[in-house]
Amino acid sequence: MVTHRRCERTSGYGLAMPVPGWRRKLLAAPPVARALIAGRIATGGAVVLGYHDVTPGAEDTDEYRLAPEQFARQLDLVLAWGLEVVPLGTVVERLEAGRPVDGLAAVTFDDALAGVYELAAGILAERGLTATVFASPGALGCEHPGWPGAVRAMSEGQLAELAASGFTVGSHGVTHRPLPGLDRAEQSAELTDSRARLEDLVGAPVDLFAYPEGRHDPASRALVVDAGYRAAFGFAGGRVVPGDDLRALSRVCMHRGQGRLRLAHDLARPAAAWPADPYFAAA
Numbered sequence: 001m002v003t004h005r006r007c008e009r010t011s012g013y014g015l016a017m018p019v020p021g022w023r024r025k026l027l028a029a030p031p032v033a034r035a036l037i038a039g040r041i042a043t044g045g046a047v048v049l050g051y052h053d054v055t056p057g058a059e060d061t062d063e064y065r066l067a068p069e070q071f072a073r074q075l076d077l078v079l080a081w082g083l084e085v086v087p088l089g090t091v092v093e094r095l096e097a098g099r100p101v102d103g104l105a106a107v108t109f110d111d112a113l114a115g116v117y118e119l120a121a122g123i124l125a126e127r128g129l130t131a132t133v134f135a136s137p138g139a140l141g142c143e144h145p146g147w148p149g150a151v152r153a154m155s156e157g158q159l160a161e162l163a164a165s166g167f168t169v170g171s172h173g174v175t176h177r178p179l180p181g182l183d184r185a186e187q188s189a190e191l192t193d194s195r196a197r198l199e200d201l202v203g204a205p206v207d208l209f210a211y212p213e214g215r216h217d218p219a220s221r222a223l224v225v226d227a228g229y230r231a232a233f234g235f236a237g238g239r240v241v242p243g244d245d246l247r248a249l250s251r252v253c254m255h256r257g258q259g260r261l262r263l264a265h266d267l268a269r270p271a272a273a274w275p276a277d278p279y280f281a282a283a
Protein backbone atom coordinates (compact mmCIF):
# COMPACT_ATOMS: atom_id res chain seq x y z
CA MET A 1 0.00 0.00 0.00
CA VAL A 2 1.54 3.27 -1.01
CA THR A 3 1.46 6.57 0.82
CA HIS A 4 -1.16 8.39 -1.15
CA ARG A 5 -3.66 5.54 -1.04
CA ARG A 6 -3.27 5.16 2.71
CA CYS A 7 -3.83 8.88 3.08
CA GLU A 8 -7.27 8.51 1.54
CA ARG A 9 -8.14 5.52 3.70
CA THR A 10 -7.67 7.29 6.99
CA SER A 11 -9.02 10.75 6.35
CA GLY A 12 -12.21 12.40 5.20
CA TYR A 13 -15.26 10.29 5.81
CA GLY A 14 -12.85 7.59 6.83
CA LEU A 15 -13.00 4.29 5.06
CA ALA A 16 -10.84 2.78 7.79
CA MET A 17 -13.47 3.69 10.40
CA PRO A 18 -17.22 3.11 10.45
CA VAL A 19 -19.04 5.77 8.42
CA PRO A 20 -19.61 8.71 10.76
CA GLY A 21 -23.20 9.05 11.91
CA TRP A 22 -25.61 11.95 11.87
CA ARG A 23 -24.00 13.42 14.98
CA ARG A 24 -20.74 14.12 13.18
CA LYS A 25 -22.55 15.60 10.19
CA LEU A 26 -24.64 17.83 12.45
CA LEU A 27 -21.53 19.04 14.26
CA ALA A 28 -19.84 19.93 10.98
CA ALA A 29 -22.74 21.73 9.31
CA PRO A 30 -22.90 25.09 11.19
CA PRO A 31 -19.18 25.97 10.99
CA VAL A 32 -19.02 24.94 7.33
CA ALA A 33 -22.09 27.05 6.54
CA ARG A 34 -20.53 29.99 8.39
CA ALA A 35 -17.35 29.65 6.36
CA LEU A 36 -19.27 29.65 3.08
CA ILE A 37 -21.74 32.42 3.95
CA ALA A 38 -19.61 34.74 6.08
CA GLY A 39 -16.34 33.94 4.31
CA ARG A 40 -14.57 33.21 7.61
CA ILE A 41 -13.48 30.01 9.29
CA ALA A 42 -13.98 30.35 13.02
CA THR A 43 -13.70 26.71 14.11
CA GLY A 44 -11.52 26.11 17.18
CA GLY A 45 -8.13 24.52 16.68
CA ALA A 46 -5.61 24.55 13.85
CA VAL A 47 -5.40 22.76 10.53
CA VAL A 48 -2.20 21.17 9.24
CA LEU A 49 -2.51 20.74 5.50
CA GLY A 50 -0.93 17.49 4.31
CA TYR A 51 0.11 17.81 0.66
CA HIS A 52 2.25 15.53 -1.48
CA ASP A 53 3.05 16.99 -4.89
CA VAL A 54 2.29 19.88 -7.23
CA THR A 55 2.70 19.09 -10.88
CA PRO A 56 1.43 20.23 -14.27
CA GLY A 57 0.34 17.66 -16.82
CA ALA A 58 -3.18 16.66 -17.69
CA GLU A 59 -2.02 13.08 -18.14
CA ASP A 60 -1.39 12.76 -14.45
CA THR A 61 -4.48 11.42 -12.77
CA ASP A 62 -3.26 10.88 -9.24
CA GLU A 63 -5.50 12.86 -6.96
CA TYR A 64 -2.71 13.70 -4.52
CA ARG A 65 -0.66 15.50 -7.19
CA LEU A 66 -2.26 18.90 -7.63
CA ALA A 67 -2.02 21.19 -10.64
CA PRO A 68 -0.21 24.43 -9.74
CA GLU A 69 -3.38 26.44 -10.36
CA GLN A 70 -5.39 24.37 -7.89
CA PHE A 71 -2.66 24.52 -5.25
CA ALA A 72 -2.61 28.32 -5.60
CA ARG A 73 -6.41 28.48 -5.43
CA GLN A 74 -6.48 26.41 -2.26
CA LEU A 75 -3.88 28.63 -0.58
CA ASP A 76 -5.82 31.74 -1.59
CA LEU A 77 -9.03 30.30 -0.10
CA VAL A 78 -7.22 29.42 3.14
CA LEU A 79 -6.02 33.02 3.39
CA ALA A 80 -9.36 34.52 2.29
CA TRP A 81 -11.17 32.55 4.99
CA GLY A 82 -9.00 34.29 7.56
CA LEU A 83 -6.67 31.48 8.55
CA GLU A 84 -3.15 32.55 9.51
CA VAL A 85 -0.58 30.37 7.77
CA VAL A 86 2.38 29.85 10.11
CA PRO A 87 5.37 27.51 10.24
CA LEU A 88 4.45 24.10 11.62
CA GLY A 89 6.86 24.69 14.52
CA THR A 90 4.69 27.58 15.67
CA VAL A 91 1.66 25.29 15.95
CA VAL A 92 3.72 22.72 17.85
CA GLU A 93 5.17 25.32 20.25
CA ARG A 94 1.69 26.47 21.20
CA LEU A 95 0.47 22.91 21.68
CA GLU A 96 3.50 22.17 23.87
CA ALA A 97 2.58 25.15 26.02
CA GLY A 98 -1.11 24.24 26.10
CA ARG A 99 -1.94 27.52 24.37
CA PRO A 100 -4.77 27.98 21.85
CA VAL A 101 -4.04 27.35 18.18
CA ASP A 102 -7.32 28.74 16.88
CA GLY A 103 -7.17 30.25 13.42
CA LEU A 104 -3.76 28.80 12.56
CA ALA A 105 -2.88 26.74 9.52
CA ALA A 106 0.40 25.14 8.47
CA VAL A 107 1.40 23.67 5.11
CA THR A 108 3.27 20.37 4.89
CA PHE A 109 4.50 18.14 2.07
CA ASP A 110 5.34 14.47 2.53
CA ASP A 111 8.00 12.62 0.51
CA ALA A 112 9.99 15.70 -0.70
CA LEU A 113 8.85 15.24 -4.29
CA ALA A 114 10.48 17.34 -7.02
CA GLY A 115 7.31 19.31 -7.78
CA VAL A 116 7.50 20.91 -4.37
CA TYR A 117 10.90 22.39 -5.20
CA GLU A 118 10.05 23.21 -8.82
CA LEU A 119 6.54 24.64 -8.42
CA ALA A 120 5.00 24.71 -4.95
CA ALA A 121 7.84 26.68 -3.36
CA GLY A 122 7.38 29.56 -5.81
CA ILE A 123 3.61 29.61 -5.34
CA LEU A 124 4.10 29.77 -1.58
CA ALA A 125 6.78 32.47 -1.88
CA GLU A 126 4.45 34.67 -3.97
CA ARG A 127 2.18 34.73 -0.92
CA GLY A 128 4.97 35.19 1.61
CA LEU A 129 4.53 31.63 2.91
CA THR A 130 6.78 28.66 3.59
CA ALA A 131 6.06 25.04 4.43
CA THR A 132 7.46 21.96 6.09
CA VAL A 133 8.84 19.14 3.93
CA PHE A 134 8.91 15.66 5.48
CA ALA A 135 11.75 13.87 3.70
CA SER A 136 13.17 10.36 3.70
CA PRO A 137 16.95 10.78 3.28
CA GLY A 138 17.27 7.32 1.76
CA ALA A 139 14.82 8.24 -0.99
CA LEU A 140 16.13 11.58 -2.26
CA GLY A 141 17.14 12.12 -5.89
CA CYS A 142 15.47 8.94 -7.13
CA GLU A 143 12.11 7.42 -7.92
CA HIS A 144 10.26 7.57 -4.63
CA PRO A 145 9.33 4.13 -3.23
CA GLY A 146 5.86 5.37 -2.28
CA TRP A 147 5.18 6.62 -5.81
CA PRO A 148 5.54 3.94 -8.48
CA GLY A 149 5.83 5.35 -11.98
CA ALA A 150 8.97 7.46 -11.82
CA VAL A 151 7.71 10.22 -9.57
CA ARG A 152 11.01 11.67 -8.48
CA ALA A 153 11.96 12.95 -5.07
CA MET A 154 13.98 16.15 -4.99
CA SER A 155 17.76 15.92 -4.67
CA GLU A 156 19.68 16.47 -1.46
CA GLY A 157 20.85 19.82 -2.85
CA GLN A 158 17.30 20.92 -3.63
CA LEU A 159 16.11 20.00 -0.15
CA ALA A 160 19.02 21.90 1.40
CA GLU A 161 18.21 24.89 -0.79
CA LEU A 162 14.58 24.90 0.38
CA ALA A 163 15.76 24.72 3.99
CA ALA A 164 18.10 27.67 3.41
CA SER A 165 15.20 29.65 1.96
CA GLY A 166 13.14 29.24 5.13
CA PHE A 167 11.39 25.91 4.74
CA THR A 168 11.32 23.53 7.70
CA VAL A 169 12.63 20.03 7.05
CA GLY A 170 11.13 17.18 9.04
CA SER A 171 11.79 13.46 8.91
CA HIS A 172 9.68 10.84 7.17
CA GLY A 173 11.94 7.91 8.12
CA VAL A 174 15.04 6.81 6.22
CA THR A 175 13.40 4.43 3.77
CA HIS A 176 9.71 5.37 3.94
CA ARG A 177 8.79 1.94 5.33
CA PRO A 178 5.76 2.12 7.67
CA LEU A 179 7.04 1.79 11.23
CA PRO A 180 4.44 -0.69 12.56
CA GLY A 181 5.77 -3.35 10.17
CA LEU A 182 9.30 -3.15 11.60
CA ASP A 183 10.85 -4.56 14.73
CA ARG A 184 11.87 -2.24 17.53
CA ALA A 185 15.52 -1.85 16.45
CA GLU A 186 14.51 -1.12 12.86
CA GLN A 187 11.93 1.43 13.95
CA SER A 188 14.50 3.12 16.16
CA ALA A 189 17.02 3.25 13.31
CA GLU A 190 14.46 4.76 10.94
CA LEU A 191 13.76 7.49 13.48
CA THR A 192 17.28 8.29 14.70
CA ASP A 193 19.27 7.80 11.48
CA SER A 194 16.89 9.88 9.39
CA ARG A 195 17.08 12.69 11.90
CA ALA A 196 20.89 12.66 11.97
CA ARG A 197 21.22 12.50 8.18
CA LEU A 198 18.74 15.32 7.59
CA GLU A 199 20.33 17.52 10.26
CA ASP A 200 23.71 17.01 8.56
CA LEU A 201 22.17 17.92 5.22
CA VAL A 202 20.26 21.05 6.20
CA GLY A 203 22.35 22.24 9.15
CA ALA A 204 19.31 22.80 11.33
CA PRO A 205 17.47 20.82 14.00
CA VAL A 206 15.08 18.20 12.65
CA ASP A 207 12.55 17.60 15.40
CA LEU A 208 9.26 17.02 13.60
CA PHE A 209 8.26 13.64 12.17
CA ALA A 210 5.57 12.37 9.80
CA TYR A 211 4.78 8.66 9.94
CA PRO A 212 5.22 6.94 6.54
CA GLU A 213 1.72 6.16 5.24
CA GLY A 214 0.41 7.86 8.38
CA ARG A 215 0.76 4.58 10.30
CA HIS A 216 1.87 4.32 13.90
CA ASP A 217 1.51 1.97 16.85
CA PRO A 218 2.33 2.12 20.58
CA ALA A 219 6.00 1.22 19.97
CA SER A 220 6.52 3.84 17.28
CA ARG A 221 4.79 6.50 19.38
CA ALA A 222 7.19 5.75 22.26
CA LEU A 223 10.26 5.57 20.04
CA VAL A 224 9.50 8.85 18.29
CA VAL A 225 9.85 10.56 21.68
CA ASP A 226 13.04 8.61 22.52
CA ALA A 227 14.52 9.77 19.21
CA GLY A 228 14.08 13.39 20.23
CA TYR A 229 11.16 14.49 18.12
CA ARG A 230 8.89 17.19 19.54
CA ALA A 231 5.87 16.10 17.53
CA ALA A 232 4.81 13.50 14.99
CA PHE A 233 2.00 13.59 12.45
CA GLY A 234 -0.31 11.04 10.91
CA PHE A 235 -3.17 11.62 8.52
CA ALA A 236 -6.20 10.59 10.53
CA GLY A 237 -8.55 13.22 11.90
CA GLY A 238 -8.35 16.74 10.60
CA ARG A 239 -7.80 19.36 13.30
CA VAL A 240 -5.35 19.79 16.14
CA VAL A 241 -6.35 21.27 19.47
CA PRO A 242 -4.52 21.72 22.80
CA GLY A 243 -4.41 18.44 24.67
CA ASP A 244 -3.92 16.33 21.55
CA ASP A 245 -1.26 13.62 21.73
CA LEU A 246 1.85 15.26 20.26
CA ARG A 247 3.11 11.83 19.14
CA ALA A 248 0.33 11.47 16.56
CA LEU A 249 -1.21 14.76 15.48
CA SER A 250 -3.86 15.05 12.80
CA ARG A 251 -3.56 16.56 9.36
CA VAL A 252 -6.05 17.35 6.62
CA CYS A 253 -5.19 15.17 3.64
CA MET A 254 -5.08 17.54 0.65
CA HIS A 255 -6.21 16.31 -2.78
CA ARG A 256 -7.65 17.30 -6.12
CA GLY A 257 -11.22 16.69 -5.02
CA GLN A 258 -11.14 19.72 -2.73
CA GLY A 259 -12.91 22.45 -4.64
CA ARG A 260 -14.28 25.41 -2.67
CA LEU A 261 -17.14 23.50 -1.03
CA ARG A 262 -15.16 20.42 -0.03
CA LEU A 263 -12.24 22.54 1.14
CA ALA A 264 -14.55 24.66 3.30
CA HIS A 265 -15.93 21.45 4.76
CA ASP A 266 -12.52 19.97 5.51
CA LEU A 267 -11.08 23.17 6.98
CA ALA A 268 -14.10 24.20 9.04
CA ARG A 269 -15.09 20.77 10.36
CA PRO A 270 -14.64 20.73 14.17
CA ALA A 271 -12.24 18.28 15.79
CA ALA A 272 -15.13 16.31 17.30
CA ALA A 273 -16.69 15.86 13.87
CA TRP A 274 -13.68 13.93 12.50
CA PRO A 275 -13.34 10.17 12.94
CA ALA A 276 -10.86 9.14 15.62
CA ASP A 277 -7.38 8.00 14.57
CA PRO A 278 -7.76 4.22 14.08
CA TYR A 279 -4.04 3.67 14.75
CA PHE A 280 -4.50 4.59 18.40
CA ALA A 281 -6.43 1.35 18.69
CA ALA A 282 -3.48 -0.69 17.38
CA ALA A 283 -2.32 -3.38 19.74
Ligand SMILES: [Zn+2]
Pocket (backbone or CB within 6 Å): 003, 110, 111, 146, 172, 176, 212, 213
Ligand atom coordinates in the same frame (compact mmCIF):
# COMPACT_ATOMS: atom_id res chain seq x y z
ZN1 LIG B 1 5.11 9.44 2.51
